Amino acid sequence: MNSKVFTTLEYGKIKQQIEQFLVTDAGREQLVSLTPSSDYQQVKEWLDETADGADVVRLKGEIPIPNLTEIAPFLKRLNIENSALSGTELAHIKKLLVSMKVVVSFFDTLAAEDVKLRSIDELVSQLDLMPEITDDLVRSVDDDGRILDGASSELRSVRRAIQKTQTDIRSRMNRFIKGADAKYLSEPIITVRDDRFVIPIKAEFKQRFGGIVHDQSASGQTLYVEPSSVVENNNELRRLQLSEREEERRILIALTATLRPYSDSLKNNMSLMGHLDFINAKAKYADSVKATLPLISTDNYVNLRKARQPLIDIDKVVPNDIEIGEKYRSIIVTGPNTGGKTITIKTVGLLQLMGQSGLFITANEESHIGIFDDVFADIGDDQSIEANLSTFSSHLDNIISILNQLTDKSLVLLDELGAGTDPKEGAALAMAVIDAIAAKSSELIATTHYPELKAFAYDRENTINASMEFDVETLKPTYRLMIGVPGQSNALNIAEKLGLDESIIEKARAYTDDSNQDINNMIAELTEQTRKARVDAEELEIQLQDATELQTELKAQFDKYQGSKQKLFEKAQFEANQVVSDAKKRADEIIADLHKKQAQVGKATVKENELIEAKGALNALEVEPNLKKNKVLKREKRKHDFHKGDEVLVKSYGQHGTLVDKQKDGSWEVQMGILKMKIDPNDLEKEKSVPEEKQKYRAHVSRTRSSGISPTLDLRGERYEEAMSRLDSYIDSALLAGYPTVTIIHGKGTGALRNGVNDYLKSNPRVGSYGYSAPNAGGDGSTIVKFK
Template sequence: MFERAMHLLEYEKIKKQLWHHAASTLGQKQIETLKPENDRKAVQAMLAETDEAYQVLRMRGHLPFGAVTDIRPFVKRAKIGSTLSAKELVAVGDVIFASRVVKQFIQETCDESSVSLPIIQSLSDALDPALDVGKAIRRSIDEQGYVLDSASDQLREIRAQIRSYESRIKEKLENIIRSSRTQKMLSEAIVTIRNDRYVVPVKQEYRQAFGGIVHDQSASGATLFIEPQSVVDINNHLSEKRAKEKHEIERILAALTAKVAEEAERLLNDIDVLSRIDFCFAKAKYAMSIKGGLPKLREDGRFKLKKARHPLIDPQKVVPIDIEVQGDIHSIIITGPNTGGKTVTLKTVGLLTLMAQSGLFIPAEDGSEMNVFERVFADIGDEQSIEQNLSTFSSHMTNIVTILDNVNEKSLVLFDELGAGTDPQEGAALSIAILDHVFSRGATVIATTHYSELKAYAYEKQGVINASVEFDVETLSPTYRLLMGIPGRSNAFEISKRLGLSEAIIQEARSLIGADTAKIDQMIASLENSRKEAEKAEQEVKRIKAEMAEKKAEWEEKIAQFEREKNQRLRQAEDDARAKMEKAKQEITALIEELRQWRKEDKPVKEHELIDAKTRMEQAMAALKGETQSLELTYKKRERKSFQPGQAVKVPRFGQIGHIVEKISDHEYLVQVGIMKMNINASDLEAAKEEKAEKPIVRVKTSAAPVRSELDLRGLRFEEAMHRLEKFLDEAILAGYSRVSIIHGKGTGALRNGVKKVLQNHPRVTSSRLGAYGEGDSGVTIAELK
């Protein structure tokens, strides 16, 4: 179904990249058998397991897989009665404990995460590590495959005896080599081993004088390795104990192998599950390495790629492309200069299709959609066959015949330089006929060509669209950008002029081409100019929006600063007024008390004392009255005013009319003034006079276009998405919704994090959470409103 296309699109190179992300040979073997599927449910399941592994890596950063090898051959040998080696048993133990670690890790992740991970959870649940066997192996054998003394009491005792005999032998031999009598007989004063026996190196001429058993000699024959007679008996006992040690080790390994055989089915199941888990996480790691995204699947022959990148091209050099087949469009005809990127575009679409149908994320932005094709056909490159003595044209035509015999409405067909290698007029006619035939079968087609006739074909044929790769005449180089809806042109005259060809020759050449061709070139040039002007205008709009956003933030900060300073000054004035009032009250109280005291004492009061008391009383009363008025003014400024959402209000300090968006607190409101929203104290607002004809300030959506409780942000730029979200929340609150859904997709998580931040900071959002199973999972956030 895909073999030839996989070869031409270099699918094996993708598998090689993926292969390096596997943690074990288990995952690598799964990757080696990976192929695209053509059943949507199967593809969806493959992508789902990749997505879940991706979520785990995003949350935890890694998977503690450990050292795991394929133990299936060992387990099968154990089942038929063979004894496993110590290192093979260590490998079995490693798998058992890796199963336990992976199972525990996934279980903890699922318990701590709010994201549903049903596939990874089920794989974890399927792991059933035989811990008793693993512990028995760990107690008996170390990581290097050495059988430990603790493996059995008999082995411990035997090895203790071995060490005792070795110590006695070394002691005797040390005495020999240190003896002044024997030192002259030795080549070197060392103890060594030959044939598992302890020996010393003796000079040839002292053979008879030294005695003992000769076990070896040097290459020159000058040195003999002799076991002295004094240690022969001890060496014999040592050899016996070593034989017993070997027998006991074999018995221990056989016993451990029997335990492995008893748990063979559990072990084989665990290795299969670990293999699948490693494969899933290898796909997730690869997705992260290429900054891939999860595509939406469809089955109607349509697709949409946003900022798609060819995964085999250097990420620093690749130019992302936007390409789609939507609506009534079935085919795309791509034209443009050589080395401009036409073939790369073709291969990008084909390879990303194969990747998606293999359960791999694709290097494209969120919002990309891939169709699940039954078959993918490709005719790409110069495959001239020397063995079959076929020309380039014949080779291509042989392949095309095969395609035409098998294509249907569930096929993707990729033609590179259709009709090339023969007479241009005949090649163009043949290309149109081939495209018509494939089109009539309902297949999705992308073709590259140099033929001008195919530009007109795409323009006139319903369901076919032109596209081109951009060429910069100024720099005489391609930009590798794909332009949908605009046919390419050769630019031969412009390039020749830039390279210095005579204007007279160029004008003569222009006169030789047909009027229709000249008109087409003029039309294409006009379209290109219009496109560039539109792009320039779009950039200018973005710049202005950025400046406005910056100015808005600047003014909001100034307003907030003004509010803080104003409130601080009001509080200070209020405190000062209270302090002065208190002082005046104290003075009046003291004066009254003084007068009462005079009255009690019946003390005669002089005239000047009465005048002085009266003056002090008047001053204190004036001060009290003044501070009371000051405090009343302060309260007046802080007077609570009540406004309703949607009510028109005037902001005197701006001289502007706005409307209330929502009430933040008893003395503060969120007010929309023009394009700006700001928090303003109620004391700084006045109810605006409304004309009867303009009374409904709040524009409530009619039943013909009601406010929806769901917002889809997929495919939007981050800033635009956040702006729409704020506007949506305002409308939802005015509409009286208590719960809304925001669709942001899964992808890299940037959009989801932005949504989360906005919801956390919004005063009318009481809580938010990611969607549950059936609600969109982590691609949707549910917000509760008050």
């Protein structure tokens, strides 16, 4: 694909925005080399990877990859016999191997949770964990490259000897610092000169101590002396330190030799981790700009639904529907300048480049992109002073180059086609260029302000007019693209709105050709109809969305009701049968007692058939009880027949409250003392009515610790709106539970969730203070909240 289009459409700015999400050198190298592909299979593979990354970001926040330094320069030295990597270089390799283990474990967890991925798990399976080498490096080198005691028993032994010798030296020298000789010292400290322990002595008392002078102060008044009593100890320390360095050198050589056979594997691991980092960055970028996965059309059918320019703030940009390649292959966008024509065609080209690079696009779901072999663009004032070319000449030079490279699989974007010369000749040239591009079956979107091209586009096969909507009332463009409607000249209408004398306006209209007036009137009417249709469609879409959400909510509530009803039915049936069972048991006891008495008296005071009939009647009570008259079921129904103002018990908190209002999701807003909380109806139980004179005592809510509420809330992996809703409910619950302090875990990530938590806590009057956790307890990944 031609490189000039990357500059014209500002493709490099998209790559700059992605770069902020990368954490590895290898990932940055892959971003630098990223360009769009015209191979369908390659584009699909890239998009599948990005889609996997987006699923991971949505579910878990991100793939856990730390900052990784490129190890390729270190690996080159592995091929040199008897060479040794430094501790720092080994630490970087260790960090790579450890992070790979974390990543593999992370994806194993996703697999255990039955998260379905398209292709990224295949990449993870190619990582060579090298567990034995990883263990050796973890045991031998710390994160800063220092050789650890566990690297060898010899190193551990010599370091213990060094520590003991240093302790002995300090013990001897402390006698000078704390004893009677301390007054002869410049400072009561032990310091080091030339790797030997010394003390600072006033120059005039150097004979008193003896020993070796290693240094003196700038003024010459202080001498740094090694007392003779510790000279031999310092000599021993020096010998041990040399032994330590030699052992460290041996360990580095041994570790390097261990890595040497795995040079290619390590290089491949670094590349794979870089690629995972790149996928992660693409997914996080897509999440940040609310981009979606595009569908790929092998017929180069482009259908962008609510497409947004990714380089404009999402809150300011105007989305547009843009379609080309099926019903028509050329779009001629006419109308005055400053209406958004240039931004619109740049949006089409940039989203196409992004999609063919395996990036999500800033458009609604189900949008289609094509697979073009090249995208050509001639946009903006390309005047070249150095080449002595005017604007017209420069544009014409670009168009000639484009025409020479076109194929039937190319997308061409031309801005202000034919501008910069005589209007009639410019319009004629524009028509000829459009015909030449159409002859090669390329797809074309061209903008122009020449009115002649409106009729030209109407008469041409596979070509359609388009324009940018303009609000004559406010005299401002709306930046909305209208397909099928040519651009309207608003000069006279704008002049009239601005207050130009009406006689001048009428005279101007008289000078205007009648056919042009008719065309403008027709376009004005068509524009208004199109605008009204768009507004109606947007309103209907909102109504449909609301209706869909309501239907989903009602279905969820109905399912919940059905489940609750069945549980209540089963409970009531069980309790009813229990009552009957107890009654039958009691009846059996009575009958047995009657038999006993009958045997004792010897007379049949009670007839046997009467006893059998009575027992049969009791047994019949247990078979299919009449639940409509069952008092247990009726009592359960009454407990859950809620109305506004009812006194209820909130079971999970063990607190009394009053029903305030029923919410759309079926929950109830409950007033418990000074707190109002949303409670699920299954967590409520209706209480018996309370006499009016006693009701005033029911407003008190005693704050007790509830075993149902955790002192920690974990918001990681949740969407921003859901997290803020959960946080609000949780703070109410924690206050009610009586917790003085709680912890909110929000993770680090991009910081959006952390900032949202801080903003909420800042505005909550019940929060006394808050701050990040200690570094060893999560740092700025969690916040400690203290209540007033």
